[in-house]
Structure formats: structure tokens, C-alpha cells
Amino acid sequence: AQSVAQPEDQVNVAEGNPLTVKCTYSVSGNPYLFWYVQYPNRGLQFLLKYITGDNLVKGSYGFEAEFNKSQTSFHLKKPSALVSDSALYFCAVRDRLSGGYNKLIFGAGTRLAVHP
């Protein structure tokens, strides 16, 4: 069965400092991995995805994530946090073996709070 773990309910970072939001996954085959962000009372906004190729994926708003197969991780990073990055972040996985209609499985979410 597919699963995603986001071990931190909340991450607190000072503005200007680097941030990391952690994600680990479990799938039966090779994964497709995604990060989404949700601002208060808003929908899910796509940030980035790993499908294949380079393990370091760059996405929207200066975010990046590194796929680490041996550690089954896909941590989200940003070199310099902004107050406006404060939001709820979701990691999601899909098992690439399971066909085109396969669902995304989401982690529980990590609330990022960036303090001035």
C-alpha cells in the first residue's frame, strides 16, 4: 500500500533562513512525488513534482526538493524563507506501476510558519 509521512506538524523558521519540510514515502514500485501548498481558505497549489531524471527538482516560488531513493525521501527546501511562504504544505505520492488513473496519496500536511 502507498503511504506518505510528514513527521512534523509544524516547522518554524526565521525569515531569510533556509527551510526544510520533510517527507518520506512508501510505494510498491518507483514513485511519482509531488508537493502542494495550501494558503488559508484556498485550494491546493502545485509546487513541484519528481517523475524521473535529475533527483533535484526545482519548482515554483524558489522551492526545490530532492528525491532520495535509498532514504525514500522527498524533502522540500528553500534557501531563504519569506513570511509569505507561511502555509500548509502537503507531500503526495503515486505509484507509477498502477496505471494512469491511480490516485495521489497525501501526507498529513506540515504547517510552515515563517517569522519576521
Added chain:
Amino acid sequence: EPEVTQTPSHQVTQMGQEVILRCVPISNHLYFYWYRQILGQKVEFLVSFYNNEISEKSEIFDDQFSVERPDGSNFTLKIRSTKLEDSAMYFCASSGGGRQTNYGYTFGSGTRLTVV
């Protein structure tokens, strides 16, 4: 950029009433999904739909729920007799499913359902 459109953005209904949540997926996408998020919590898979039939559903998606693609454009979620615990944000998503759309999923901005 193509969008998934959901209507209404907010619906209030009395317990026991039927509600229909509407979605217009991206026009060349083939796979459609409904997800649910109870306030500020995990995004949970409800159902996936392909080739005019349900391809997978979760245990949340019981006999009170149904989905339909009535006219080749809209994709609807019906809850026959709403319960208080159905109060949540409901997200529609669509996917091209394969390499031609780079394995992406696009989410709508959600319908907030409040059952009173």
C-alpha cells in the same frame, strides 16, 4: 494555464438534504478525482473516475456518495443525505494520466460544504 473549476465555492445545507458539487475538469484530461479535506486536516481520496465509470473508491465513499459525468464536460459529486460529518472542503482534480501531460494533476479551488 488551464484550470479545474468548481462550483459553488461554499454551500450550506441542512442535515439530511442532498447536495451536488460541480466540477469542470481540464478539457483534454481523462481521469477525474474527488478528494475531501476536513478543516485544516489531511487531504483524503474519495473516488477516481475514468472512461465513464468509477475506477477506484475509498471506504469513505459509501452508498451516500455518487459521481457522474453527465455531459462530457461536468463532473459531479452527489451526497444523497448529508450528515454533520460531511462538512469539509471537497476538491475536484483531473489528470491526463500519462506522459502527454507530464503526469500532472490539477486541483480545483474547492467547495466548502457546511452541514447544519
